[in-house]
Amino acid sequence: MKILILGAGAIGGYFGARLQQAGADVTFLVRSRRAAQLAEHGLAVRSPFGDFDVQPRWVEATAVREPYDLVLLTCKAYDLDGALEAIAPAMGPSTHVLPLLNGLSHLDRLAQVFGAERVVGGCCSIPVTLGPKGEVLHLAKMHRIAFGPLPGTSPDARAKLEQLHGFLSKTPVDSVLVDDMRQEMWEKFVGLCTLAAMTCLMRAAVGDIVSSEEGTALMTEALDACAGTATANGHPPREAAMGGFRRMLFDPASAGMASMLRDLEGGHRTEGRHVVADMLHRARAAGVDPGPLRAAWCHLESHELRARREARSTE
Incomplete structure (x- = not known):
């Protein structure tokens, strides 16, 4: 399964690095400034569960040429429109998008743009920020992520979410595959x-x-x-x-x-x-x-x- 993560900031960087640590095929979609940081320093995570570094694969928006199986959105809610434009080339006919945005209003916008069948639900709780060199600073032991299909999600999303859960289960992350994601x-x-x-x-x-x-x-x-x-x-x-x-x-x-x-x-x-x-x-x-x-x-x-x-x- 090919996973694209929009952004390698605090949240995207943390969960993406954990997925890569577990052996997942992960690519980060980043801006040029973040790409330069990743090229110079790699992706470093400093966590109460142990520090680690990965050498990430990344792509800038103009270079996205092929669809991915799963796209994780980790932007701020007010950046959603720009994020949708950036991931559009990665959204093939069988791609699913998993947003980790706060609130609920983004679900309607995603369904409007890509179709409800391509949207799954997700949320996370983690105190995390970026350090001066772009390192991911995990500030406390909370790092929970939950995801699952929504009422309109196509059935083929389930296998992807099970794979995602399987990767995260190899890490210290508290990962939950939920049946009633709206709840x-x-x-x-x-x-x-x-x-x-x-x-x-x-x-x-x-x-x-x-x-x-x-x-x-x-x-x-x-x-x-x-x-x-x-x-x-x-x-x-x-x-x-x-x-x-x-x-x-x-x-x-x-x-x-x-x-x-x-x-x-x-x-x-x-x-x-x-x-x-x-x-x-x-x-x-x-x-x-x-x-x-x-x-x-x-x-x-x-x-x-x-x-x-x-x-x-x-x-």
């Missing part, structure tokens, strides 16, 4: 949106928020809004997932925060529109009280609008 994605959406909405709105870590006078009540309202929206859409979070969210979101000693907050405070683009705003709109459509999601999206969108205005004023 899995909704559960991640609930936890991620609550964390992102509240830490961005308050500009604080989880422990700081729930230690404040109104923090626990507001965190509860946000979680209830997200879980209620999932339930109204036919995917009530299972108790195991809700228990994990409560441990993550109500720990007064936690310094945890969403990567979206780091992007916000760093002056970078955020996925607020694709996570917080999308959940807010789905809550309203389902008649669910969105609670603090309204203020969180107002905060994020106002930041976006101010950044655009100030950028125009300097032109």
